[in-house]
Amino acid sequence: MPDSSPLPPSRRSRRKEARPAEVIEAARDLFISRGFAATKLEHVARKAGVSVGLPYLYFENKEGLFKAVVRQSILPQFQMGEDLLDSFTGSSEEFLRGLARGFWEMEQSPNAGLSKLVIAEAQNFPDLARFYMEEVVLRGRRFFARILRRGIERGEFRPVDVEQMARVIAAPLSMLSLWNHSLRPFEPDPAAASAESYLDAYLDLVLNGLRAEPKDRTP
Incomplete structure:
Protein backbone atom coordinates (compact mmCIF):
# COMPACT_ATOMS: atom_id res chain seq x y z
CA MET A 1 0.00 0.00 0.00
CA PRO A 2 1.53 3.35 -0.97
CA ASP A 3 2.51 5.76 1.78
CA SER A 4 -0.12 8.52 1.90
CA SER A 5 1.63 10.65 4.52
CA PRO A 6 2.28 14.23 3.39
CA LEU A 7 5.68 14.97 1.96
CA PRO A 8 7.92 17.33 3.92
CA PRO A 9 8.05 20.85 2.51
CA SER A 10 10.65 21.35 -0.17
CA ARG A 11 13.76 23.38 0.49
CA ARG A 12 12.32 26.12 -1.69
CA SER A 13 9.04 26.27 0.27
CA ARG A 14 10.88 26.19 3.60
CA ARG A 15 12.97 29.10 2.39
CA LYS A 16 9.81 30.98 1.41
CA GLU A 17 8.25 30.42 4.84
CA ALA A 18 11.40 31.69 6.53
CA ARG A 19 11.65 34.88 4.50
CA PRO A 20 9.54 37.18 6.72
CA ALA A 21 11.64 36.24 9.76
CA GLU A 22 14.84 36.75 7.77
CA VAL A 23 13.69 40.19 6.66
CA ILE A 24 12.76 41.10 10.25
CA GLU A 25 16.14 39.95 11.55
CA ALA A 26 17.99 41.94 8.89
CA ALA A 27 15.88 45.02 9.62
CA ARG A 28 16.54 44.74 13.35
CA ASP A 29 20.30 44.65 12.82
CA LEU A 30 20.23 47.62 10.43
CA PHE A 31 17.86 49.71 12.53
CA ILE A 32 20.15 49.29 15.54
CA SER A 33 23.42 49.89 13.67
CA ARG A 34 22.31 52.64 11.26
CA GLY A 35 19.20 54.11 12.85
CA PHE A 36 15.65 54.06 11.57
CA ALA A 37 15.92 57.13 9.33
CA ALA A 38 19.09 55.96 7.58
CA THR A 39 17.82 52.44 6.89
CA LYS A 40 16.00 51.87 3.61
CA LEU A 41 14.02 48.79 2.65
CA GLU A 42 16.46 48.05 -0.16
CA HIS A 43 19.23 47.90 2.46
CA VAL A 44 17.14 45.41 4.42
CA ALA A 45 16.47 43.30 1.32
CA ARG A 46 20.15 43.22 0.45
CA LYS A 47 21.16 42.15 3.95
CA ALA A 48 18.43 39.49 4.05
CA GLY A 49 19.53 38.18 0.65
CA VAL A 50 16.15 38.70 -1.02
CA SER A 51 14.90 40.76 -3.94
CA VAL A 52 14.44 44.49 -3.38
CA GLY A 53 10.67 44.28 -3.72
CA LEU A 54 10.13 41.27 -1.47
CA PRO A 55 9.83 43.14 1.87
CA TYR A 56 6.79 44.94 0.44
CA LEU A 57 5.03 41.58 0.06
CA TYR A 58 5.04 41.16 3.84
CA PHE A 59 5.19 44.70 5.22
CA GLU A 60 3.30 47.77 4.07
CA ASN A 61 6.21 50.13 4.67
CA LYS A 62 9.28 50.66 6.83
CA GLU A 63 7.15 51.63 9.82
CA GLY A 64 5.25 48.35 9.56
CA LEU A 65 8.53 46.48 9.40
CA PHE A 66 9.77 48.24 12.53
CA LYS A 67 6.62 47.22 14.38
CA ALA A 68 7.19 43.63 13.30
CA VAL A 69 10.75 43.83 14.62
CA VAL A 70 9.51 44.95 18.03
CA ARG A 71 6.75 42.34 18.14
CA GLN A 72 9.11 39.51 17.23
CA SER A 73 12.15 40.64 19.22
CA ILE A 74 10.76 42.05 22.47
CA LEU A 75 7.16 41.05 23.09
CA PRO A 76 7.85 37.29 23.37
CA GLN A 77 10.17 38.11 26.29
CA PHE A 78 7.29 39.85 28.06
CA GLN A 79 5.04 36.86 27.46
CA MET A 80 7.63 34.50 28.94
CA GLY A 81 7.96 36.67 32.04
CA GLU A 82 4.21 36.99 32.49
CA ASP A 83 3.73 33.24 32.12
CA LEU A 84 6.50 32.60 34.63
CA LEU A 85 4.93 34.95 37.16
CA ASP A 86 1.59 33.15 36.80
CA SER A 87 3.14 29.89 37.99
CA PHE A 88 5.89 31.24 40.27
CA THR A 89 5.70 29.99 43.86
CA GLY A 90 8.72 31.77 45.34
CA SER A 91 8.87 35.18 46.98
CA SER A 92 8.28 38.39 45.05
CA GLU A 93 11.77 39.54 46.06
CA GLU A 94 13.23 36.41 44.49
CA PHE A 95 11.25 37.08 41.32
CA LEU A 96 12.49 40.67 41.08
CA ARG A 97 16.08 39.52 41.53
CA GLY A 98 15.71 37.00 38.74
CA LEU A 99 13.99 39.55 36.53
CA ALA A 100 16.81 42.08 36.90
CA ARG A 101 19.43 39.45 36.07
CA GLY A 102 17.35 38.24 33.14
CA PHE A 103 17.13 41.79 31.84
CA TRP A 104 20.91 41.99 31.68
CA GLU A 105 21.11 38.64 29.91
CA MET A 106 18.68 39.98 27.32
CA GLU A 107 21.00 42.97 26.88
CA GLN A 108 23.59 40.55 25.50
CA SER A 109 21.24 39.42 22.72
CA PRO A 110 21.02 40.88 19.18
CA ASN A 111 17.77 42.57 20.23
CA ALA A 112 19.58 44.88 22.63
CA GLY A 113 19.74 48.46 21.44
CA LEU A 114 16.14 48.81 20.29
CA SER A 115 15.21 51.01 23.24
CA LYS A 116 18.13 53.37 22.52
CA LEU A 117 17.05 53.47 18.88
CA VAL A 118 13.50 54.50 19.79
CA ILE A 119 14.66 57.23 22.17
CA ALA A 120 17.06 58.60 19.55
CA GLU A 121 14.38 58.66 16.83
CA ALA A 122 11.34 59.59 18.95
CA GLN A 123 11.15 63.27 18.03
CA ASN A 124 11.41 62.60 14.31
CA ARG A 158 5.03 47.43 52.30
CA PRO A 159 2.08 49.32 50.78
CA VAL A 160 3.22 51.75 48.08
CA ASP A 161 1.79 53.72 45.17
CA VAL A 162 2.04 50.79 42.78
CA GLU A 163 1.76 52.75 39.54
CA GLN A 164 4.45 55.26 40.48
CA MET A 165 6.70 52.62 42.01
CA ALA A 166 6.50 50.60 38.78
CA ARG A 167 7.93 53.63 36.95
CA VAL A 168 10.65 54.05 39.58
CA ILE A 169 11.71 50.40 39.35
CA ALA A 170 11.71 50.31 35.54
CA ALA A 171 13.65 53.54 34.96
CA PRO A 172 17.11 52.42 36.24
CA LEU A 173 16.96 49.31 34.04
CA SER A 174 16.18 51.48 31.02
CA MET A 175 19.11 53.70 31.96
CA LEU A 176 21.38 50.66 32.19
CA SER A 177 20.38 49.69 28.65
CA LEU A 178 21.08 53.20 27.32
CA TRP A 179 24.43 53.33 29.11
CA ASN A 180 25.36 49.90 27.77
CA HIS A 181 24.85 51.11 24.19
CA SER A 182 26.39 54.56 24.49
CA LEU A 183 28.87 55.56 27.21
CA ARG A 184 29.87 52.20 28.64
CA PRO A 185 32.95 51.79 26.36
CA PHE A 186 34.27 55.13 27.64
CA GLU A 187 34.10 54.35 31.36
CA PRO A 188 37.52 55.16 32.91
CA ASP A 189 37.26 52.14 35.22
CA PRO A 190 35.11 49.48 33.50
CA ALA A 191 35.50 46.98 36.34
CA ALA A 192 34.16 49.41 38.93
CA ALA A 193 31.26 50.35 36.65
CA SER A 194 30.26 46.82 35.67
CA ALA A 195 26.64 45.94 35.03
CA GLU A 196 26.82 43.33 37.77
CA SER A 197 27.79 45.88 40.43
CA TYR A 198 25.14 48.27 39.09
CA LEU A 199 22.46 45.58 39.44
CA ASP A 200 23.66 44.69 42.94
CA ALA A 201 23.28 48.33 44.01
CA TYR A 202 19.95 48.63 42.20
CA LEU A 203 18.49 45.55 43.89
CA ASP A 204 19.81 46.62 47.28
CA LEU A 205 18.12 50.01 46.97
CA VAL A 206 14.83 48.74 45.52
CA LEU A 207 14.33 45.73 47.77
CA ASN A 208 15.30 47.50 50.99
CA GLY A 209 12.82 50.20 50.06
CA LEU A 210 10.04 47.69 49.40
CA ARG A 211 10.40 45.15 52.20
CA ALA A 212 7.60 45.10 54.71
CA GLU A 213 10.05 44.28 57.50
CA PRO A 214 13.83 44.82 57.49
CA LYS A 215 15.59 41.48 57.51
CA ASP A 216 17.82 42.43 60.42
CA ARG A 217 14.98 43.53 62.73
CA THR A 218 14.99 41.54 65.97
CA PRO A 219 11.73 40.69 67.79
Missing part, protein backbone atom coordinates in the same frame (compact mmCIF):
# COMPACT_ATOMS: atom_id res chain seq x y z
CA PHE A 125 9.08 59.59 14.29
CA PRO A 126 6.43 60.22 16.98
CA ASP A 127 4.11 57.49 15.68
CA LEU A 128 6.81 54.88 16.21
CA ALA A 129 7.57 56.29 19.65
CA ARG A 130 3.87 56.10 20.52
CA PHE A 131 3.72 52.52 19.29
CA TYR A 132 6.76 51.58 21.40
CA MET A 133 5.28 53.29 24.44
CA GLU A 134 2.03 51.36 24.13
CA GLU A 135 3.45 47.97 23.18
CA VAL A 136 6.63 47.89 25.28
CA VAL A 137 6.93 50.59 27.94
CA LEU A 138 3.38 50.43 29.28
CA ARG A 139 3.36 46.65 29.19
CA GLY A 140 6.59 46.65 31.17
CA ARG A 141 5.09 48.98 33.77
CA ARG A 142 2.02 46.77 34.08
CA PHE A 143 4.29 43.79 34.62
CA PHE A 144 6.20 45.53 37.41
CA ALA A 145 2.89 46.64 38.93
CA ARG A 146 1.72 43.00 39.01
CA ILE A 147 4.88 41.97 40.85
CA LEU A 148 4.44 44.80 43.36
CA ARG A 149 0.78 43.97 44.01
CA ARG A 150 1.71 40.33 44.48
CA GLY A 151 4.36 41.26 47.04
CA ILE A 152 2.01 43.60 48.91
CA GLU A 153 -0.81 41.04 48.99
CA ARG A 154 1.56 38.39 50.34
CA GLY A 155 2.88 40.73 53.04
CA GLU A 156 6.37 40.76 51.51
CA PHE A 157 6.34 44.42 50.44
Whole structure:
Protein backbone atom coordinates (compact mmCIF):
# COMPACT_ATOMS: atom_id res chain seq x y z
CA MET A 1 0.00 0.00 0.00
CA PRO A 2 1.53 3.35 -0.97
CA ASP A 3 2.51 5.76 1.78
CA SER A 4 -0.12 8.52 1.90
CA SER A 5 1.63 10.65 4.52
CA PRO A 6 2.28 14.23 3.39
CA LEU A 7 5.68 14.97 1.96
CA PRO A 8 7.92 17.33 3.92
CA PRO A 9 8.05 20.85 2.51
CA SER A 10 10.65 21.35 -0.17
CA ARG A 11 13.76 23.38 0.49
CA ARG A 12 12.32 26.12 -1.69
CA SER A 13 9.04 26.27 0.27
CA ARG A 14 10.88 26.19 3.60
CA ARG A 15 12.97 29.10 2.39
CA LYS A 16 9.81 30.98 1.41
CA GLU A 17 8.25 30.42 4.84
CA ALA A 18 11.40 31.69 6.53
CA ARG A 19 11.65 34.88 4.50
CA PRO A 20 9.54 37.18 6.72
CA ALA A 21 11.64 36.24 9.76
CA GLU A 22 14.84 36.75 7.77
CA VAL A 23 13.69 40.19 6.66
CA ILE A 24 12.76 41.10 10.25
CA GLU A 25 16.14 39.95 11.55
CA ALA A 26 17.99 41.94 8.89
CA ALA A 27 15.88 45.02 9.62
CA ARG A 28 16.54 44.74 13.35
CA ASP A 29 20.30 44.65 12.82
CA LEU A 30 20.23 47.62 10.43
CA PHE A 31 17.86 49.71 12.53
CA ILE A 32 20.15 49.29 15.54
CA SER A 33 23.42 49.89 13.67
CA ARG A 34 22.31 52.64 11.26
CA GLY A 35 19.20 54.11 12.85
CA PHE A 36 15.65 54.06 11.57
CA ALA A 37 15.92 57.13 9.33
CA ALA A 38 19.09 55.96 7.58
CA THR A 39 17.82 52.44 6.89
CA LYS A 40 16.00 51.87 3.61
CA LEU A 41 14.02 48.79 2.65
CA GLU A 42 16.46 48.05 -0.16
CA HIS A 43 19.23 47.90 2.46
CA VAL A 44 17.14 45.41 4.42
CA ALA A 45 16.47 43.30 1.32
CA ARG A 46 20.15 43.22 0.45
CA LYS A 47 21.16 42.15 3.95
CA ALA A 48 18.43 39.49 4.05
CA GLY A 49 19.53 38.18 0.65
CA VAL A 50 16.15 38.70 -1.02
CA SER A 51 14.90 40.76 -3.94
CA VAL A 52 14.44 44.49 -3.38
CA GLY A 53 10.67 44.28 -3.72
CA LEU A 54 10.13 41.27 -1.47
CA PRO A 55 9.83 43.14 1.87
CA TYR A 56 6.79 44.94 0.44
CA LEU A 57 5.03 41.58 0.06
CA TYR A 58 5.04 41.16 3.84
CA PHE A 59 5.19 44.70 5.22
CA GLU A 60 3.30 47.77 4.07
CA ASN A 61 6.21 50.13 4.67
CA LYS A 62 9.28 50.66 6.83
CA GLU A 63 7.15 51.63 9.82
CA GLY A 64 5.25 48.35 9.56
CA LEU A 65 8.53 46.48 9.40
CA PHE A 66 9.77 48.24 12.53
CA LYS A 67 6.62 47.22 14.38
CA ALA A 68 7.19 43.63 13.30
CA VAL A 69 10.75 43.83 14.62
CA VAL A 70 9.51 44.95 18.03
CA ARG A 71 6.75 42.34 18.14
CA GLN A 72 9.11 39.51 17.23
CA SER A 73 12.15 40.64 19.22
CA ILE A 74 10.76 42.05 22.47
CA LEU A 75 7.16 41.05 23.09
CA PRO A 76 7.85 37.29 23.37
CA GLN A 77 10.17 38.11 26.29
CA PHE A 78 7.29 39.85 28.06
CA GLN A 79 5.04 36.86 27.46
CA MET A 80 7.63 34.50 28.94
CA GLY A 81 7.96 36.67 32.04
CA GLU A 82 4.21 36.99 32.49
CA ASP A 83 3.73 33.24 32.12
CA LEU A 84 6.50 32.60 34.63
CA LEU A 85 4.93 34.95 37.16
CA ASP A 86 1.59 33.15 36.80
CA SER A 87 3.14 29.89 37.99
CA PHE A 88 5.89 31.24 40.27
CA THR A 89 5.70 29.99 43.86
CA GLY A 90 8.72 31.77 45.34
CA SER A 91 8.87 35.18 46.98
CA SER A 92 8.28 38.39 45.05
CA GLU A 93 11.77 39.54 46.06
CA GLU A 94 13.23 36.41 44.49
CA PHE A 95 11.25 37.08 41.32
CA LEU A 96 12.49 40.67 41.08
CA ARG A 97 16.08 39.52 41.53
CA GLY A 98 15.71 37.00 38.74
CA LEU A 99 13.99 39.55 36.53
CA ALA A 100 16.81 42.08 36.90
CA ARG A 101 19.43 39.45 36.07
CA GLY A 102 17.35 38.24 33.14
CA PHE A 103 17.13 41.79 31.84
CA TRP A 104 20.91 41.99 31.68
CA GLU A 105 21.11 38.64 29.91
CA MET A 106 18.68 39.98 27.32
CA GLU A 107 21.00 42.97 26.88
CA GLN A 108 23.59 40.55 25.50
CA SER A 109 21.24 39.42 22.72
CA PRO A 110 21.02 40.88 19.18
CA ASN A 111 17.77 42.57 20.23
CA ALA A 112 19.58 44.88 22.63
CA GLY A 113 19.74 48.46 21.44
CA LEU A 114 16.14 48.81 20.29
CA SER A 115 15.21 51.01 23.24
CA LYS A 116 18.13 53.37 22.52
CA LEU A 117 17.05 53.47 18.88
CA VAL A 118 13.50 54.50 19.79
CA ILE A 119 14.66 57.23 22.17
CA ALA A 120 17.06 58.60 19.55
CA GLU A 121 14.38 58.66 16.83
CA ALA A 122 11.34 59.59 18.95
CA GLN A 123 11.15 63.27 18.03
CA ASN A 124 11.41 62.60 14.31
CA PHE A 125 9.08 59.59 14.29
CA PRO A 126 6.43 60.22 16.98
CA ASP A 127 4.11 57.49 15.68
CA LEU A 128 6.81 54.88 16.21
CA ALA A 129 7.57 56.29 19.65
CA ARG A 130 3.87 56.10 20.52
CA PHE A 131 3.72 52.52 19.29
CA TYR A 132 6.76 51.58 21.40
CA MET A 133 5.28 53.29 24.44
CA GLU A 134 2.03 51.36 24.13
CA GLU A 135 3.45 47.97 23.18
CA VAL A 136 6.63 47.89 25.28
CA VAL A 137 6.93 50.59 27.94
CA LEU A 138 3.38 50.43 29.28
CA ARG A 139 3.36 46.65 29.19
CA GLY A 140 6.59 46.65 31.17
CA ARG A 141 5.09 48.98 33.77
CA ARG A 142 2.02 46.77 34.08
CA PHE A 143 4.29 43.79 34.62
CA PHE A 144 6.20 45.53 37.41
CA ALA A 145 2.89 46.64 38.93
CA ARG A 146 1.72 43.00 39.01
CA ILE A 147 4.88 41.97 40.85
CA LEU A 148 4.44 44.80 43.36
CA ARG A 149 0.78 43.97 44.01
CA ARG A 150 1.71 40.33 44.48
CA GLY A 151 4.36 41.26 47.04
CA ILE A 152 2.01 43.60 48.91
CA GLU A 153 -0.81 41.04 48.99
CA ARG A 154 1.56 38.39 50.34
CA GLY A 155 2.88 40.73 53.04
CA GLU A 156 6.37 40.76 51.51
CA PHE A 157 6.34 44.42 50.44
CA ARG A 158 5.03 47.43 52.30
CA PRO A 159 2.08 49.32 50.78
CA VAL A 160 3.22 51.75 48.08
CA ASP A 161 1.79 53.72 45.17
CA VAL A 162 2.04 50.79 42.78
CA GLU A 163 1.76 52.75 39.54
CA GLN A 164 4.45 55.26 40.48
CA MET A 165 6.70 52.62 42.01
CA ALA A 166 6.50 50.60 38.78
CA ARG A 167 7.93 53.63 36.95
CA VAL A 168 10.65 54.05 39.58
CA ILE A 169 11.71 50.40 39.35
CA ALA A 170 11.71 50.31 35.54
CA ALA A 171 13.65 53.54 34.96
CA PRO A 172 17.11 52.42 36.24
CA LEU A 173 16.96 49.31 34.04
CA SER A 174 16.18 51.48 31.02
CA MET A 175 19.11 53.70 31.96
CA LEU A 176 21.38 50.66 32.19
CA SER A 177 20.38 49.69 28.65
CA LEU A 178 21.08 53.20 27.32
CA TRP A 179 24.43 53.33 29.11
CA ASN A 180 25.36 49.90 27.77
CA HIS A 181 24.85 51.11 24.19
CA SER A 182 26.39 54.56 24.49
CA LEU A 183 28.87 55.56 27.21
CA ARG A 184 29.87 52.20 28.64
CA PRO A 185 32.95 51.79 26.36
CA PHE A 186 34.27 55.13 27.64
CA GLU A 187 34.10 54.35 31.36
CA PRO A 188 37.52 55.16 32.91
CA ASP A 189 37.26 52.14 35.22
CA PRO A 190 35.11 49.48 33.50
CA ALA A 191 35.50 46.98 36.34
CA ALA A 192 34.16 49.41 38.93
CA ALA A 193 31.26 50.35 36.65
CA SER A 194 30.26 46.82 35.67
CA ALA A 195 26.64 45.94 35.03
CA GLU A 196 26.82 43.33 37.77
CA SER A 197 27.79 45.88 40.43
CA TYR A 198 25.14 48.27 39.09
CA LEU A 199 22.46 45.58 39.44
CA ASP A 200 23.66 44.69 42.94
CA ALA A 201 23.28 48.33 44.01
CA TYR A 202 19.95 48.63 42.20
CA LEU A 203 18.49 45.55 43.89
CA ASP A 204 19.81 46.62 47.28
CA LEU A 205 18.12 50.01 46.97
CA VAL A 206 14.83 48.74 45.52
CA LEU A 207 14.33 45.73 47.77
CA ASN A 208 15.30 47.50 50.99
CA GLY A 209 12.82 50.20 50.06
CA LEU A 210 10.04 47.69 49.40
CA ARG A 211 10.40 45.15 52.20
CA ALA A 212 7.60 45.10 54.71
CA GLU A 213 10.05 44.28 57.50
CA PRO A 214 13.83 44.82 57.49
CA LYS A 215 15.59 41.48 57.51
CA ASP A 216 17.82 42.43 60.42
CA ARG A 217 14.98 43.53 62.73
CA THR A 218 14.99 41.54 65.97
CA PRO A 219 11.73 40.69 67.79
